[in-house]
Amino acid sequence: MSQEIDETIKRILAHKGVIGAIIVNNDGIPLKSTLDNSTSVHYASQIHSLASKARAVIREIDSSNDLRFLRVRSSKHEILVAPDHDYFMIVIQKDAAN
C-alpha cells in the first residue's frame, strides 16, 4: 500500500515542471516535503488557511458538496492542493508552456 503511494509521489515529483511537493496535516504542520524547511512551513501555513476557507465556501453554499481540489495559478507557477480527511497535499508545478 504505502509502496504504491510512494511510487505515486515519486512519479509526481518526476513529472515535467514539478518543483516540489508537501504533505501537510490538519494543524498546518508539514509532515513530508521535498523543499527546505522554512519554505515548507511557509507554504503549509498559508495554504492551510486558504484551503480551509475554500472548503468553508463550498460547504456554505451547498452543504452536501465538498472541496475536491484547489488550483492557484500565478504568473510563475501553479499550486495544486488536494485535501483529504486529515491531510493536505500540495504540489507546486511550473507552467507547462514555460
Add this chain to the structure above:
Amino acid sequence: MPPKQVKSKTAASVDRKRSKRGDGDDLTEMGDGTEQDDWMQAKTLVKPEDQLELSEAELKEEFTRILTANNPHAPQNIVRYSFKERQYKQTSSVDQLAVHFALDGNLLHKDSEEAKKQFNRMGLAETKEAEPAEGAEPSAAAAEESGGEGVPEGGAAEGGDEDAALAPATKAGGKEKKLTNQFNFSERASQTYNNPFRDRATVTEPPPRASFSSNVTQWEIYDAYQEDFEKQEKSKEKKVIPGRKEEEKSKKKFQISETSSDDITRVETAAKIVERMVNQNTYDDIAQDFKYWEDVSDEFRDSEGTLLPLWKFSFEKAKKLAITSVCWNPKYRDLVAVSCGSYDFMKQGSGLIILWTMKNPSFPECFFETDSGVMCLDVHPQHPHWICAGFYDGSVAIFSAVDKRDGAIHRCTAKNGKHTDPVWQVRWQKDDADNNMNFYSISSDGRICLWTILKNEMVYQDVIHLSLPDISAEGPDGIKVATTGCGTAFDFHKQKDYLFLVGTEEGKVHICSKAYTSHFIDTIDAHNMAVCWNRFHPKIFITCSADWTVKIWEMKDTMDKSEGADETRKPLFSFDLNNSVGDVAWAPYSSTVFAAVTSDGKAFVYDLNANKYEPLCEQMVAQKKKTKLTHVEFNPTYPIVVIGDDRGNVTSLKLSPNLRKMKAEKKGAPPVDEATKVQREIEKLEKILSMVRNQPTEATA
C-alpha cells in the same frame, strides 16, 4: 427705611402738631434752628413757592395722627396660595419688626469659648496689657490718690518691676503654646540634588508569533457532531459485539496507532488527485483539444473527416508487447482496459492487463502482470470492476479492479477445462438465473465454453464444438477424424441474447444459438478475423480479415435459406483496405459509421450514409512505420477512438465532426428519446441497404 427719613417723619408728625407749617426738610431744620435762634437775626417767614395756600381755619384744623407700633412699611395683606385649601389665603399676621440699624459687633463675653481661646493665644499680649493696665491702674490710682506721692509711683514702678519679673515668666509660658495662624507661619524648603536619570533596557527575543485563523460555520459544527456520532456508534458496536479483552486491547492499539501515526498511506487519495492534476497541467492543451476542438475544415469538406491525435498511453512494461484487446469501461467513461500479449507464435512471454484513465495519461490506474500473454479481455457491463481475460496458454481468468490481489481472482487450470489453444475472445453475459456471473470464451481448439462463477470457483461448460462436418482429415490409420475448426472471434447479438456469431480461421462465419450446442443456424463463407454486430440494426454485421477486406453482411432468416441456399451468399458491402485489417468496430452513435485499422498503421473511418465506397478518413496513426495497429474501439460517450498497436502503445484520437454525423433533428421538433433514435438509425441503414440488397447487379453506383 432710612432712619433719617423716618425720623424726619415722626419728627415731622410731631412737628406738625407743633408747627402748622408744611413739610420740608429745610423747614424742619429751620424748626430746629428756630430753637437756637441765636444766630438767626430775623424771624422771617419764608414760604416756598409751591406751598399750599390754606386758609386760617384750614390751618388750624387738627389732624389726628395715631402712633402705632406697626411697621408702616410692612405689607398688610400678604396673600399666599394654600395648597391644602386650594385657594388664596391671606396671611393672618405679618411680621412688623422693622430693623433700623444693625451692626455686627466683635465683643465677646470673656467666659465664652472663643474668648478663652483668644486669651490663650494672646497670653503675652494680655499680660502686657495687664501690665500696663495694672501699671496704668496703679499709676492711675496713684494719680488719683495723690498727685505727687512718689511711693505709689515707686510702688507702681515696683509693681511694674514685679510685673516685669512676672512678665517673662508668663512670656515663657506663652511661648510654649505659640500657635501658628495665617499671619504667623514660615515655610521652609530646600532643593535637593536630583539624581540624573539613566535608562536601562534589555531586548529579549520576541515570543514566536503564529497567526491562527479558523472558520466556524454551521456545517463545521454539523461535521464535528457527525464524527462524534459515528465514533459513538462504533464504540457501541464494539461493546455490543462480545469481544474478549484481548481483542479490544488490540483494537484499541490499532486505533491509536492509526490516529497517531503520520503514515504516508493516509494521503493516498490526495496523492492520486494531485497526480491527475499535475498531468492535467502538463497535458493541458490536449485536454482542451479533447473537450473543445472541432475541425473547422470539415465544414468545407463534406465527405472527409480527420482524426486528431490526443493522448498517447504507453507503459514501460508493455513496450515489448502488443495490444491484444481494448475495452471501454461501461460505467466510468474515461477508463479503458487494455490487454497486452503477443501475437507472435515464437515470442511468447508475459502479459499485462492495464487500466488507463484519460485523466492520467502518464501512468496506468492499475495493472496486472500475468505469466502468459493475454489475448482478450472484457469488462462486465453491470459490475465494472470485473474483468475477464483469456490467455495465450488457453486459460481464462477473472480480475477485479477493486480488489487488487496479486493476481487473478479466479484462474482455471488444466483440470478445470482450460482450452488447449489460445483463447481469442471472451465476453461477459448477463447474470444467469442464479445471479452468478458468467462469460463465454472461444479458442482455437474449436471449443466455445461457458464459464460460470460460483462462489469460489469457476465452472465451465462446453457450449459448442466447432466441427467441420464436411471435411474430415484422414488420420494416420485412415480413420476419419473429425477436425475441429478454430474459432477466432465471436460476438453476441445486441438484442437477441442467445444469438451469436462465430468467426473461424477457415474463413467461415457461423451464426449460432446458445440453445443448439452442435448445430449452427447458419454458416457463411467469409473470411476470418474479427466479427462485430451492428449496434442498431438487428441483422447486419461486419467482418474483417487479413485478406485486406472488410465486409458487411446481413443475416438472413432461416426461412429464406431455401431460396438462396445454393448460392454463396455475398456480402452487402466489401471494402478493400490495401493491407491486412486488424480490427473493425461499429460506431455507437450512428448505424452507418465504422472504423477499421490495418497493419500498415492506418486507421479508416467509413460512413455509409455519406460515401458507400470511399472512407471518410484515412489517416496514419502509428508513430513508426512498422507498427501494426491491432485494435480499435469507440468510446461510448465521447467522440474518441482508442487504437492499440503492436508496440504496447494506446493512442486516443478525436473524431472530427464529419465523422460523427448523426441524423439532424428538425428544428422545433421535440427531443427524441432513445427508442426513436435507434429507429431512425435503423431506417437510415435500411435505406442504404435497400439500394444494394435486392440484386447486386442492379446496385447503383
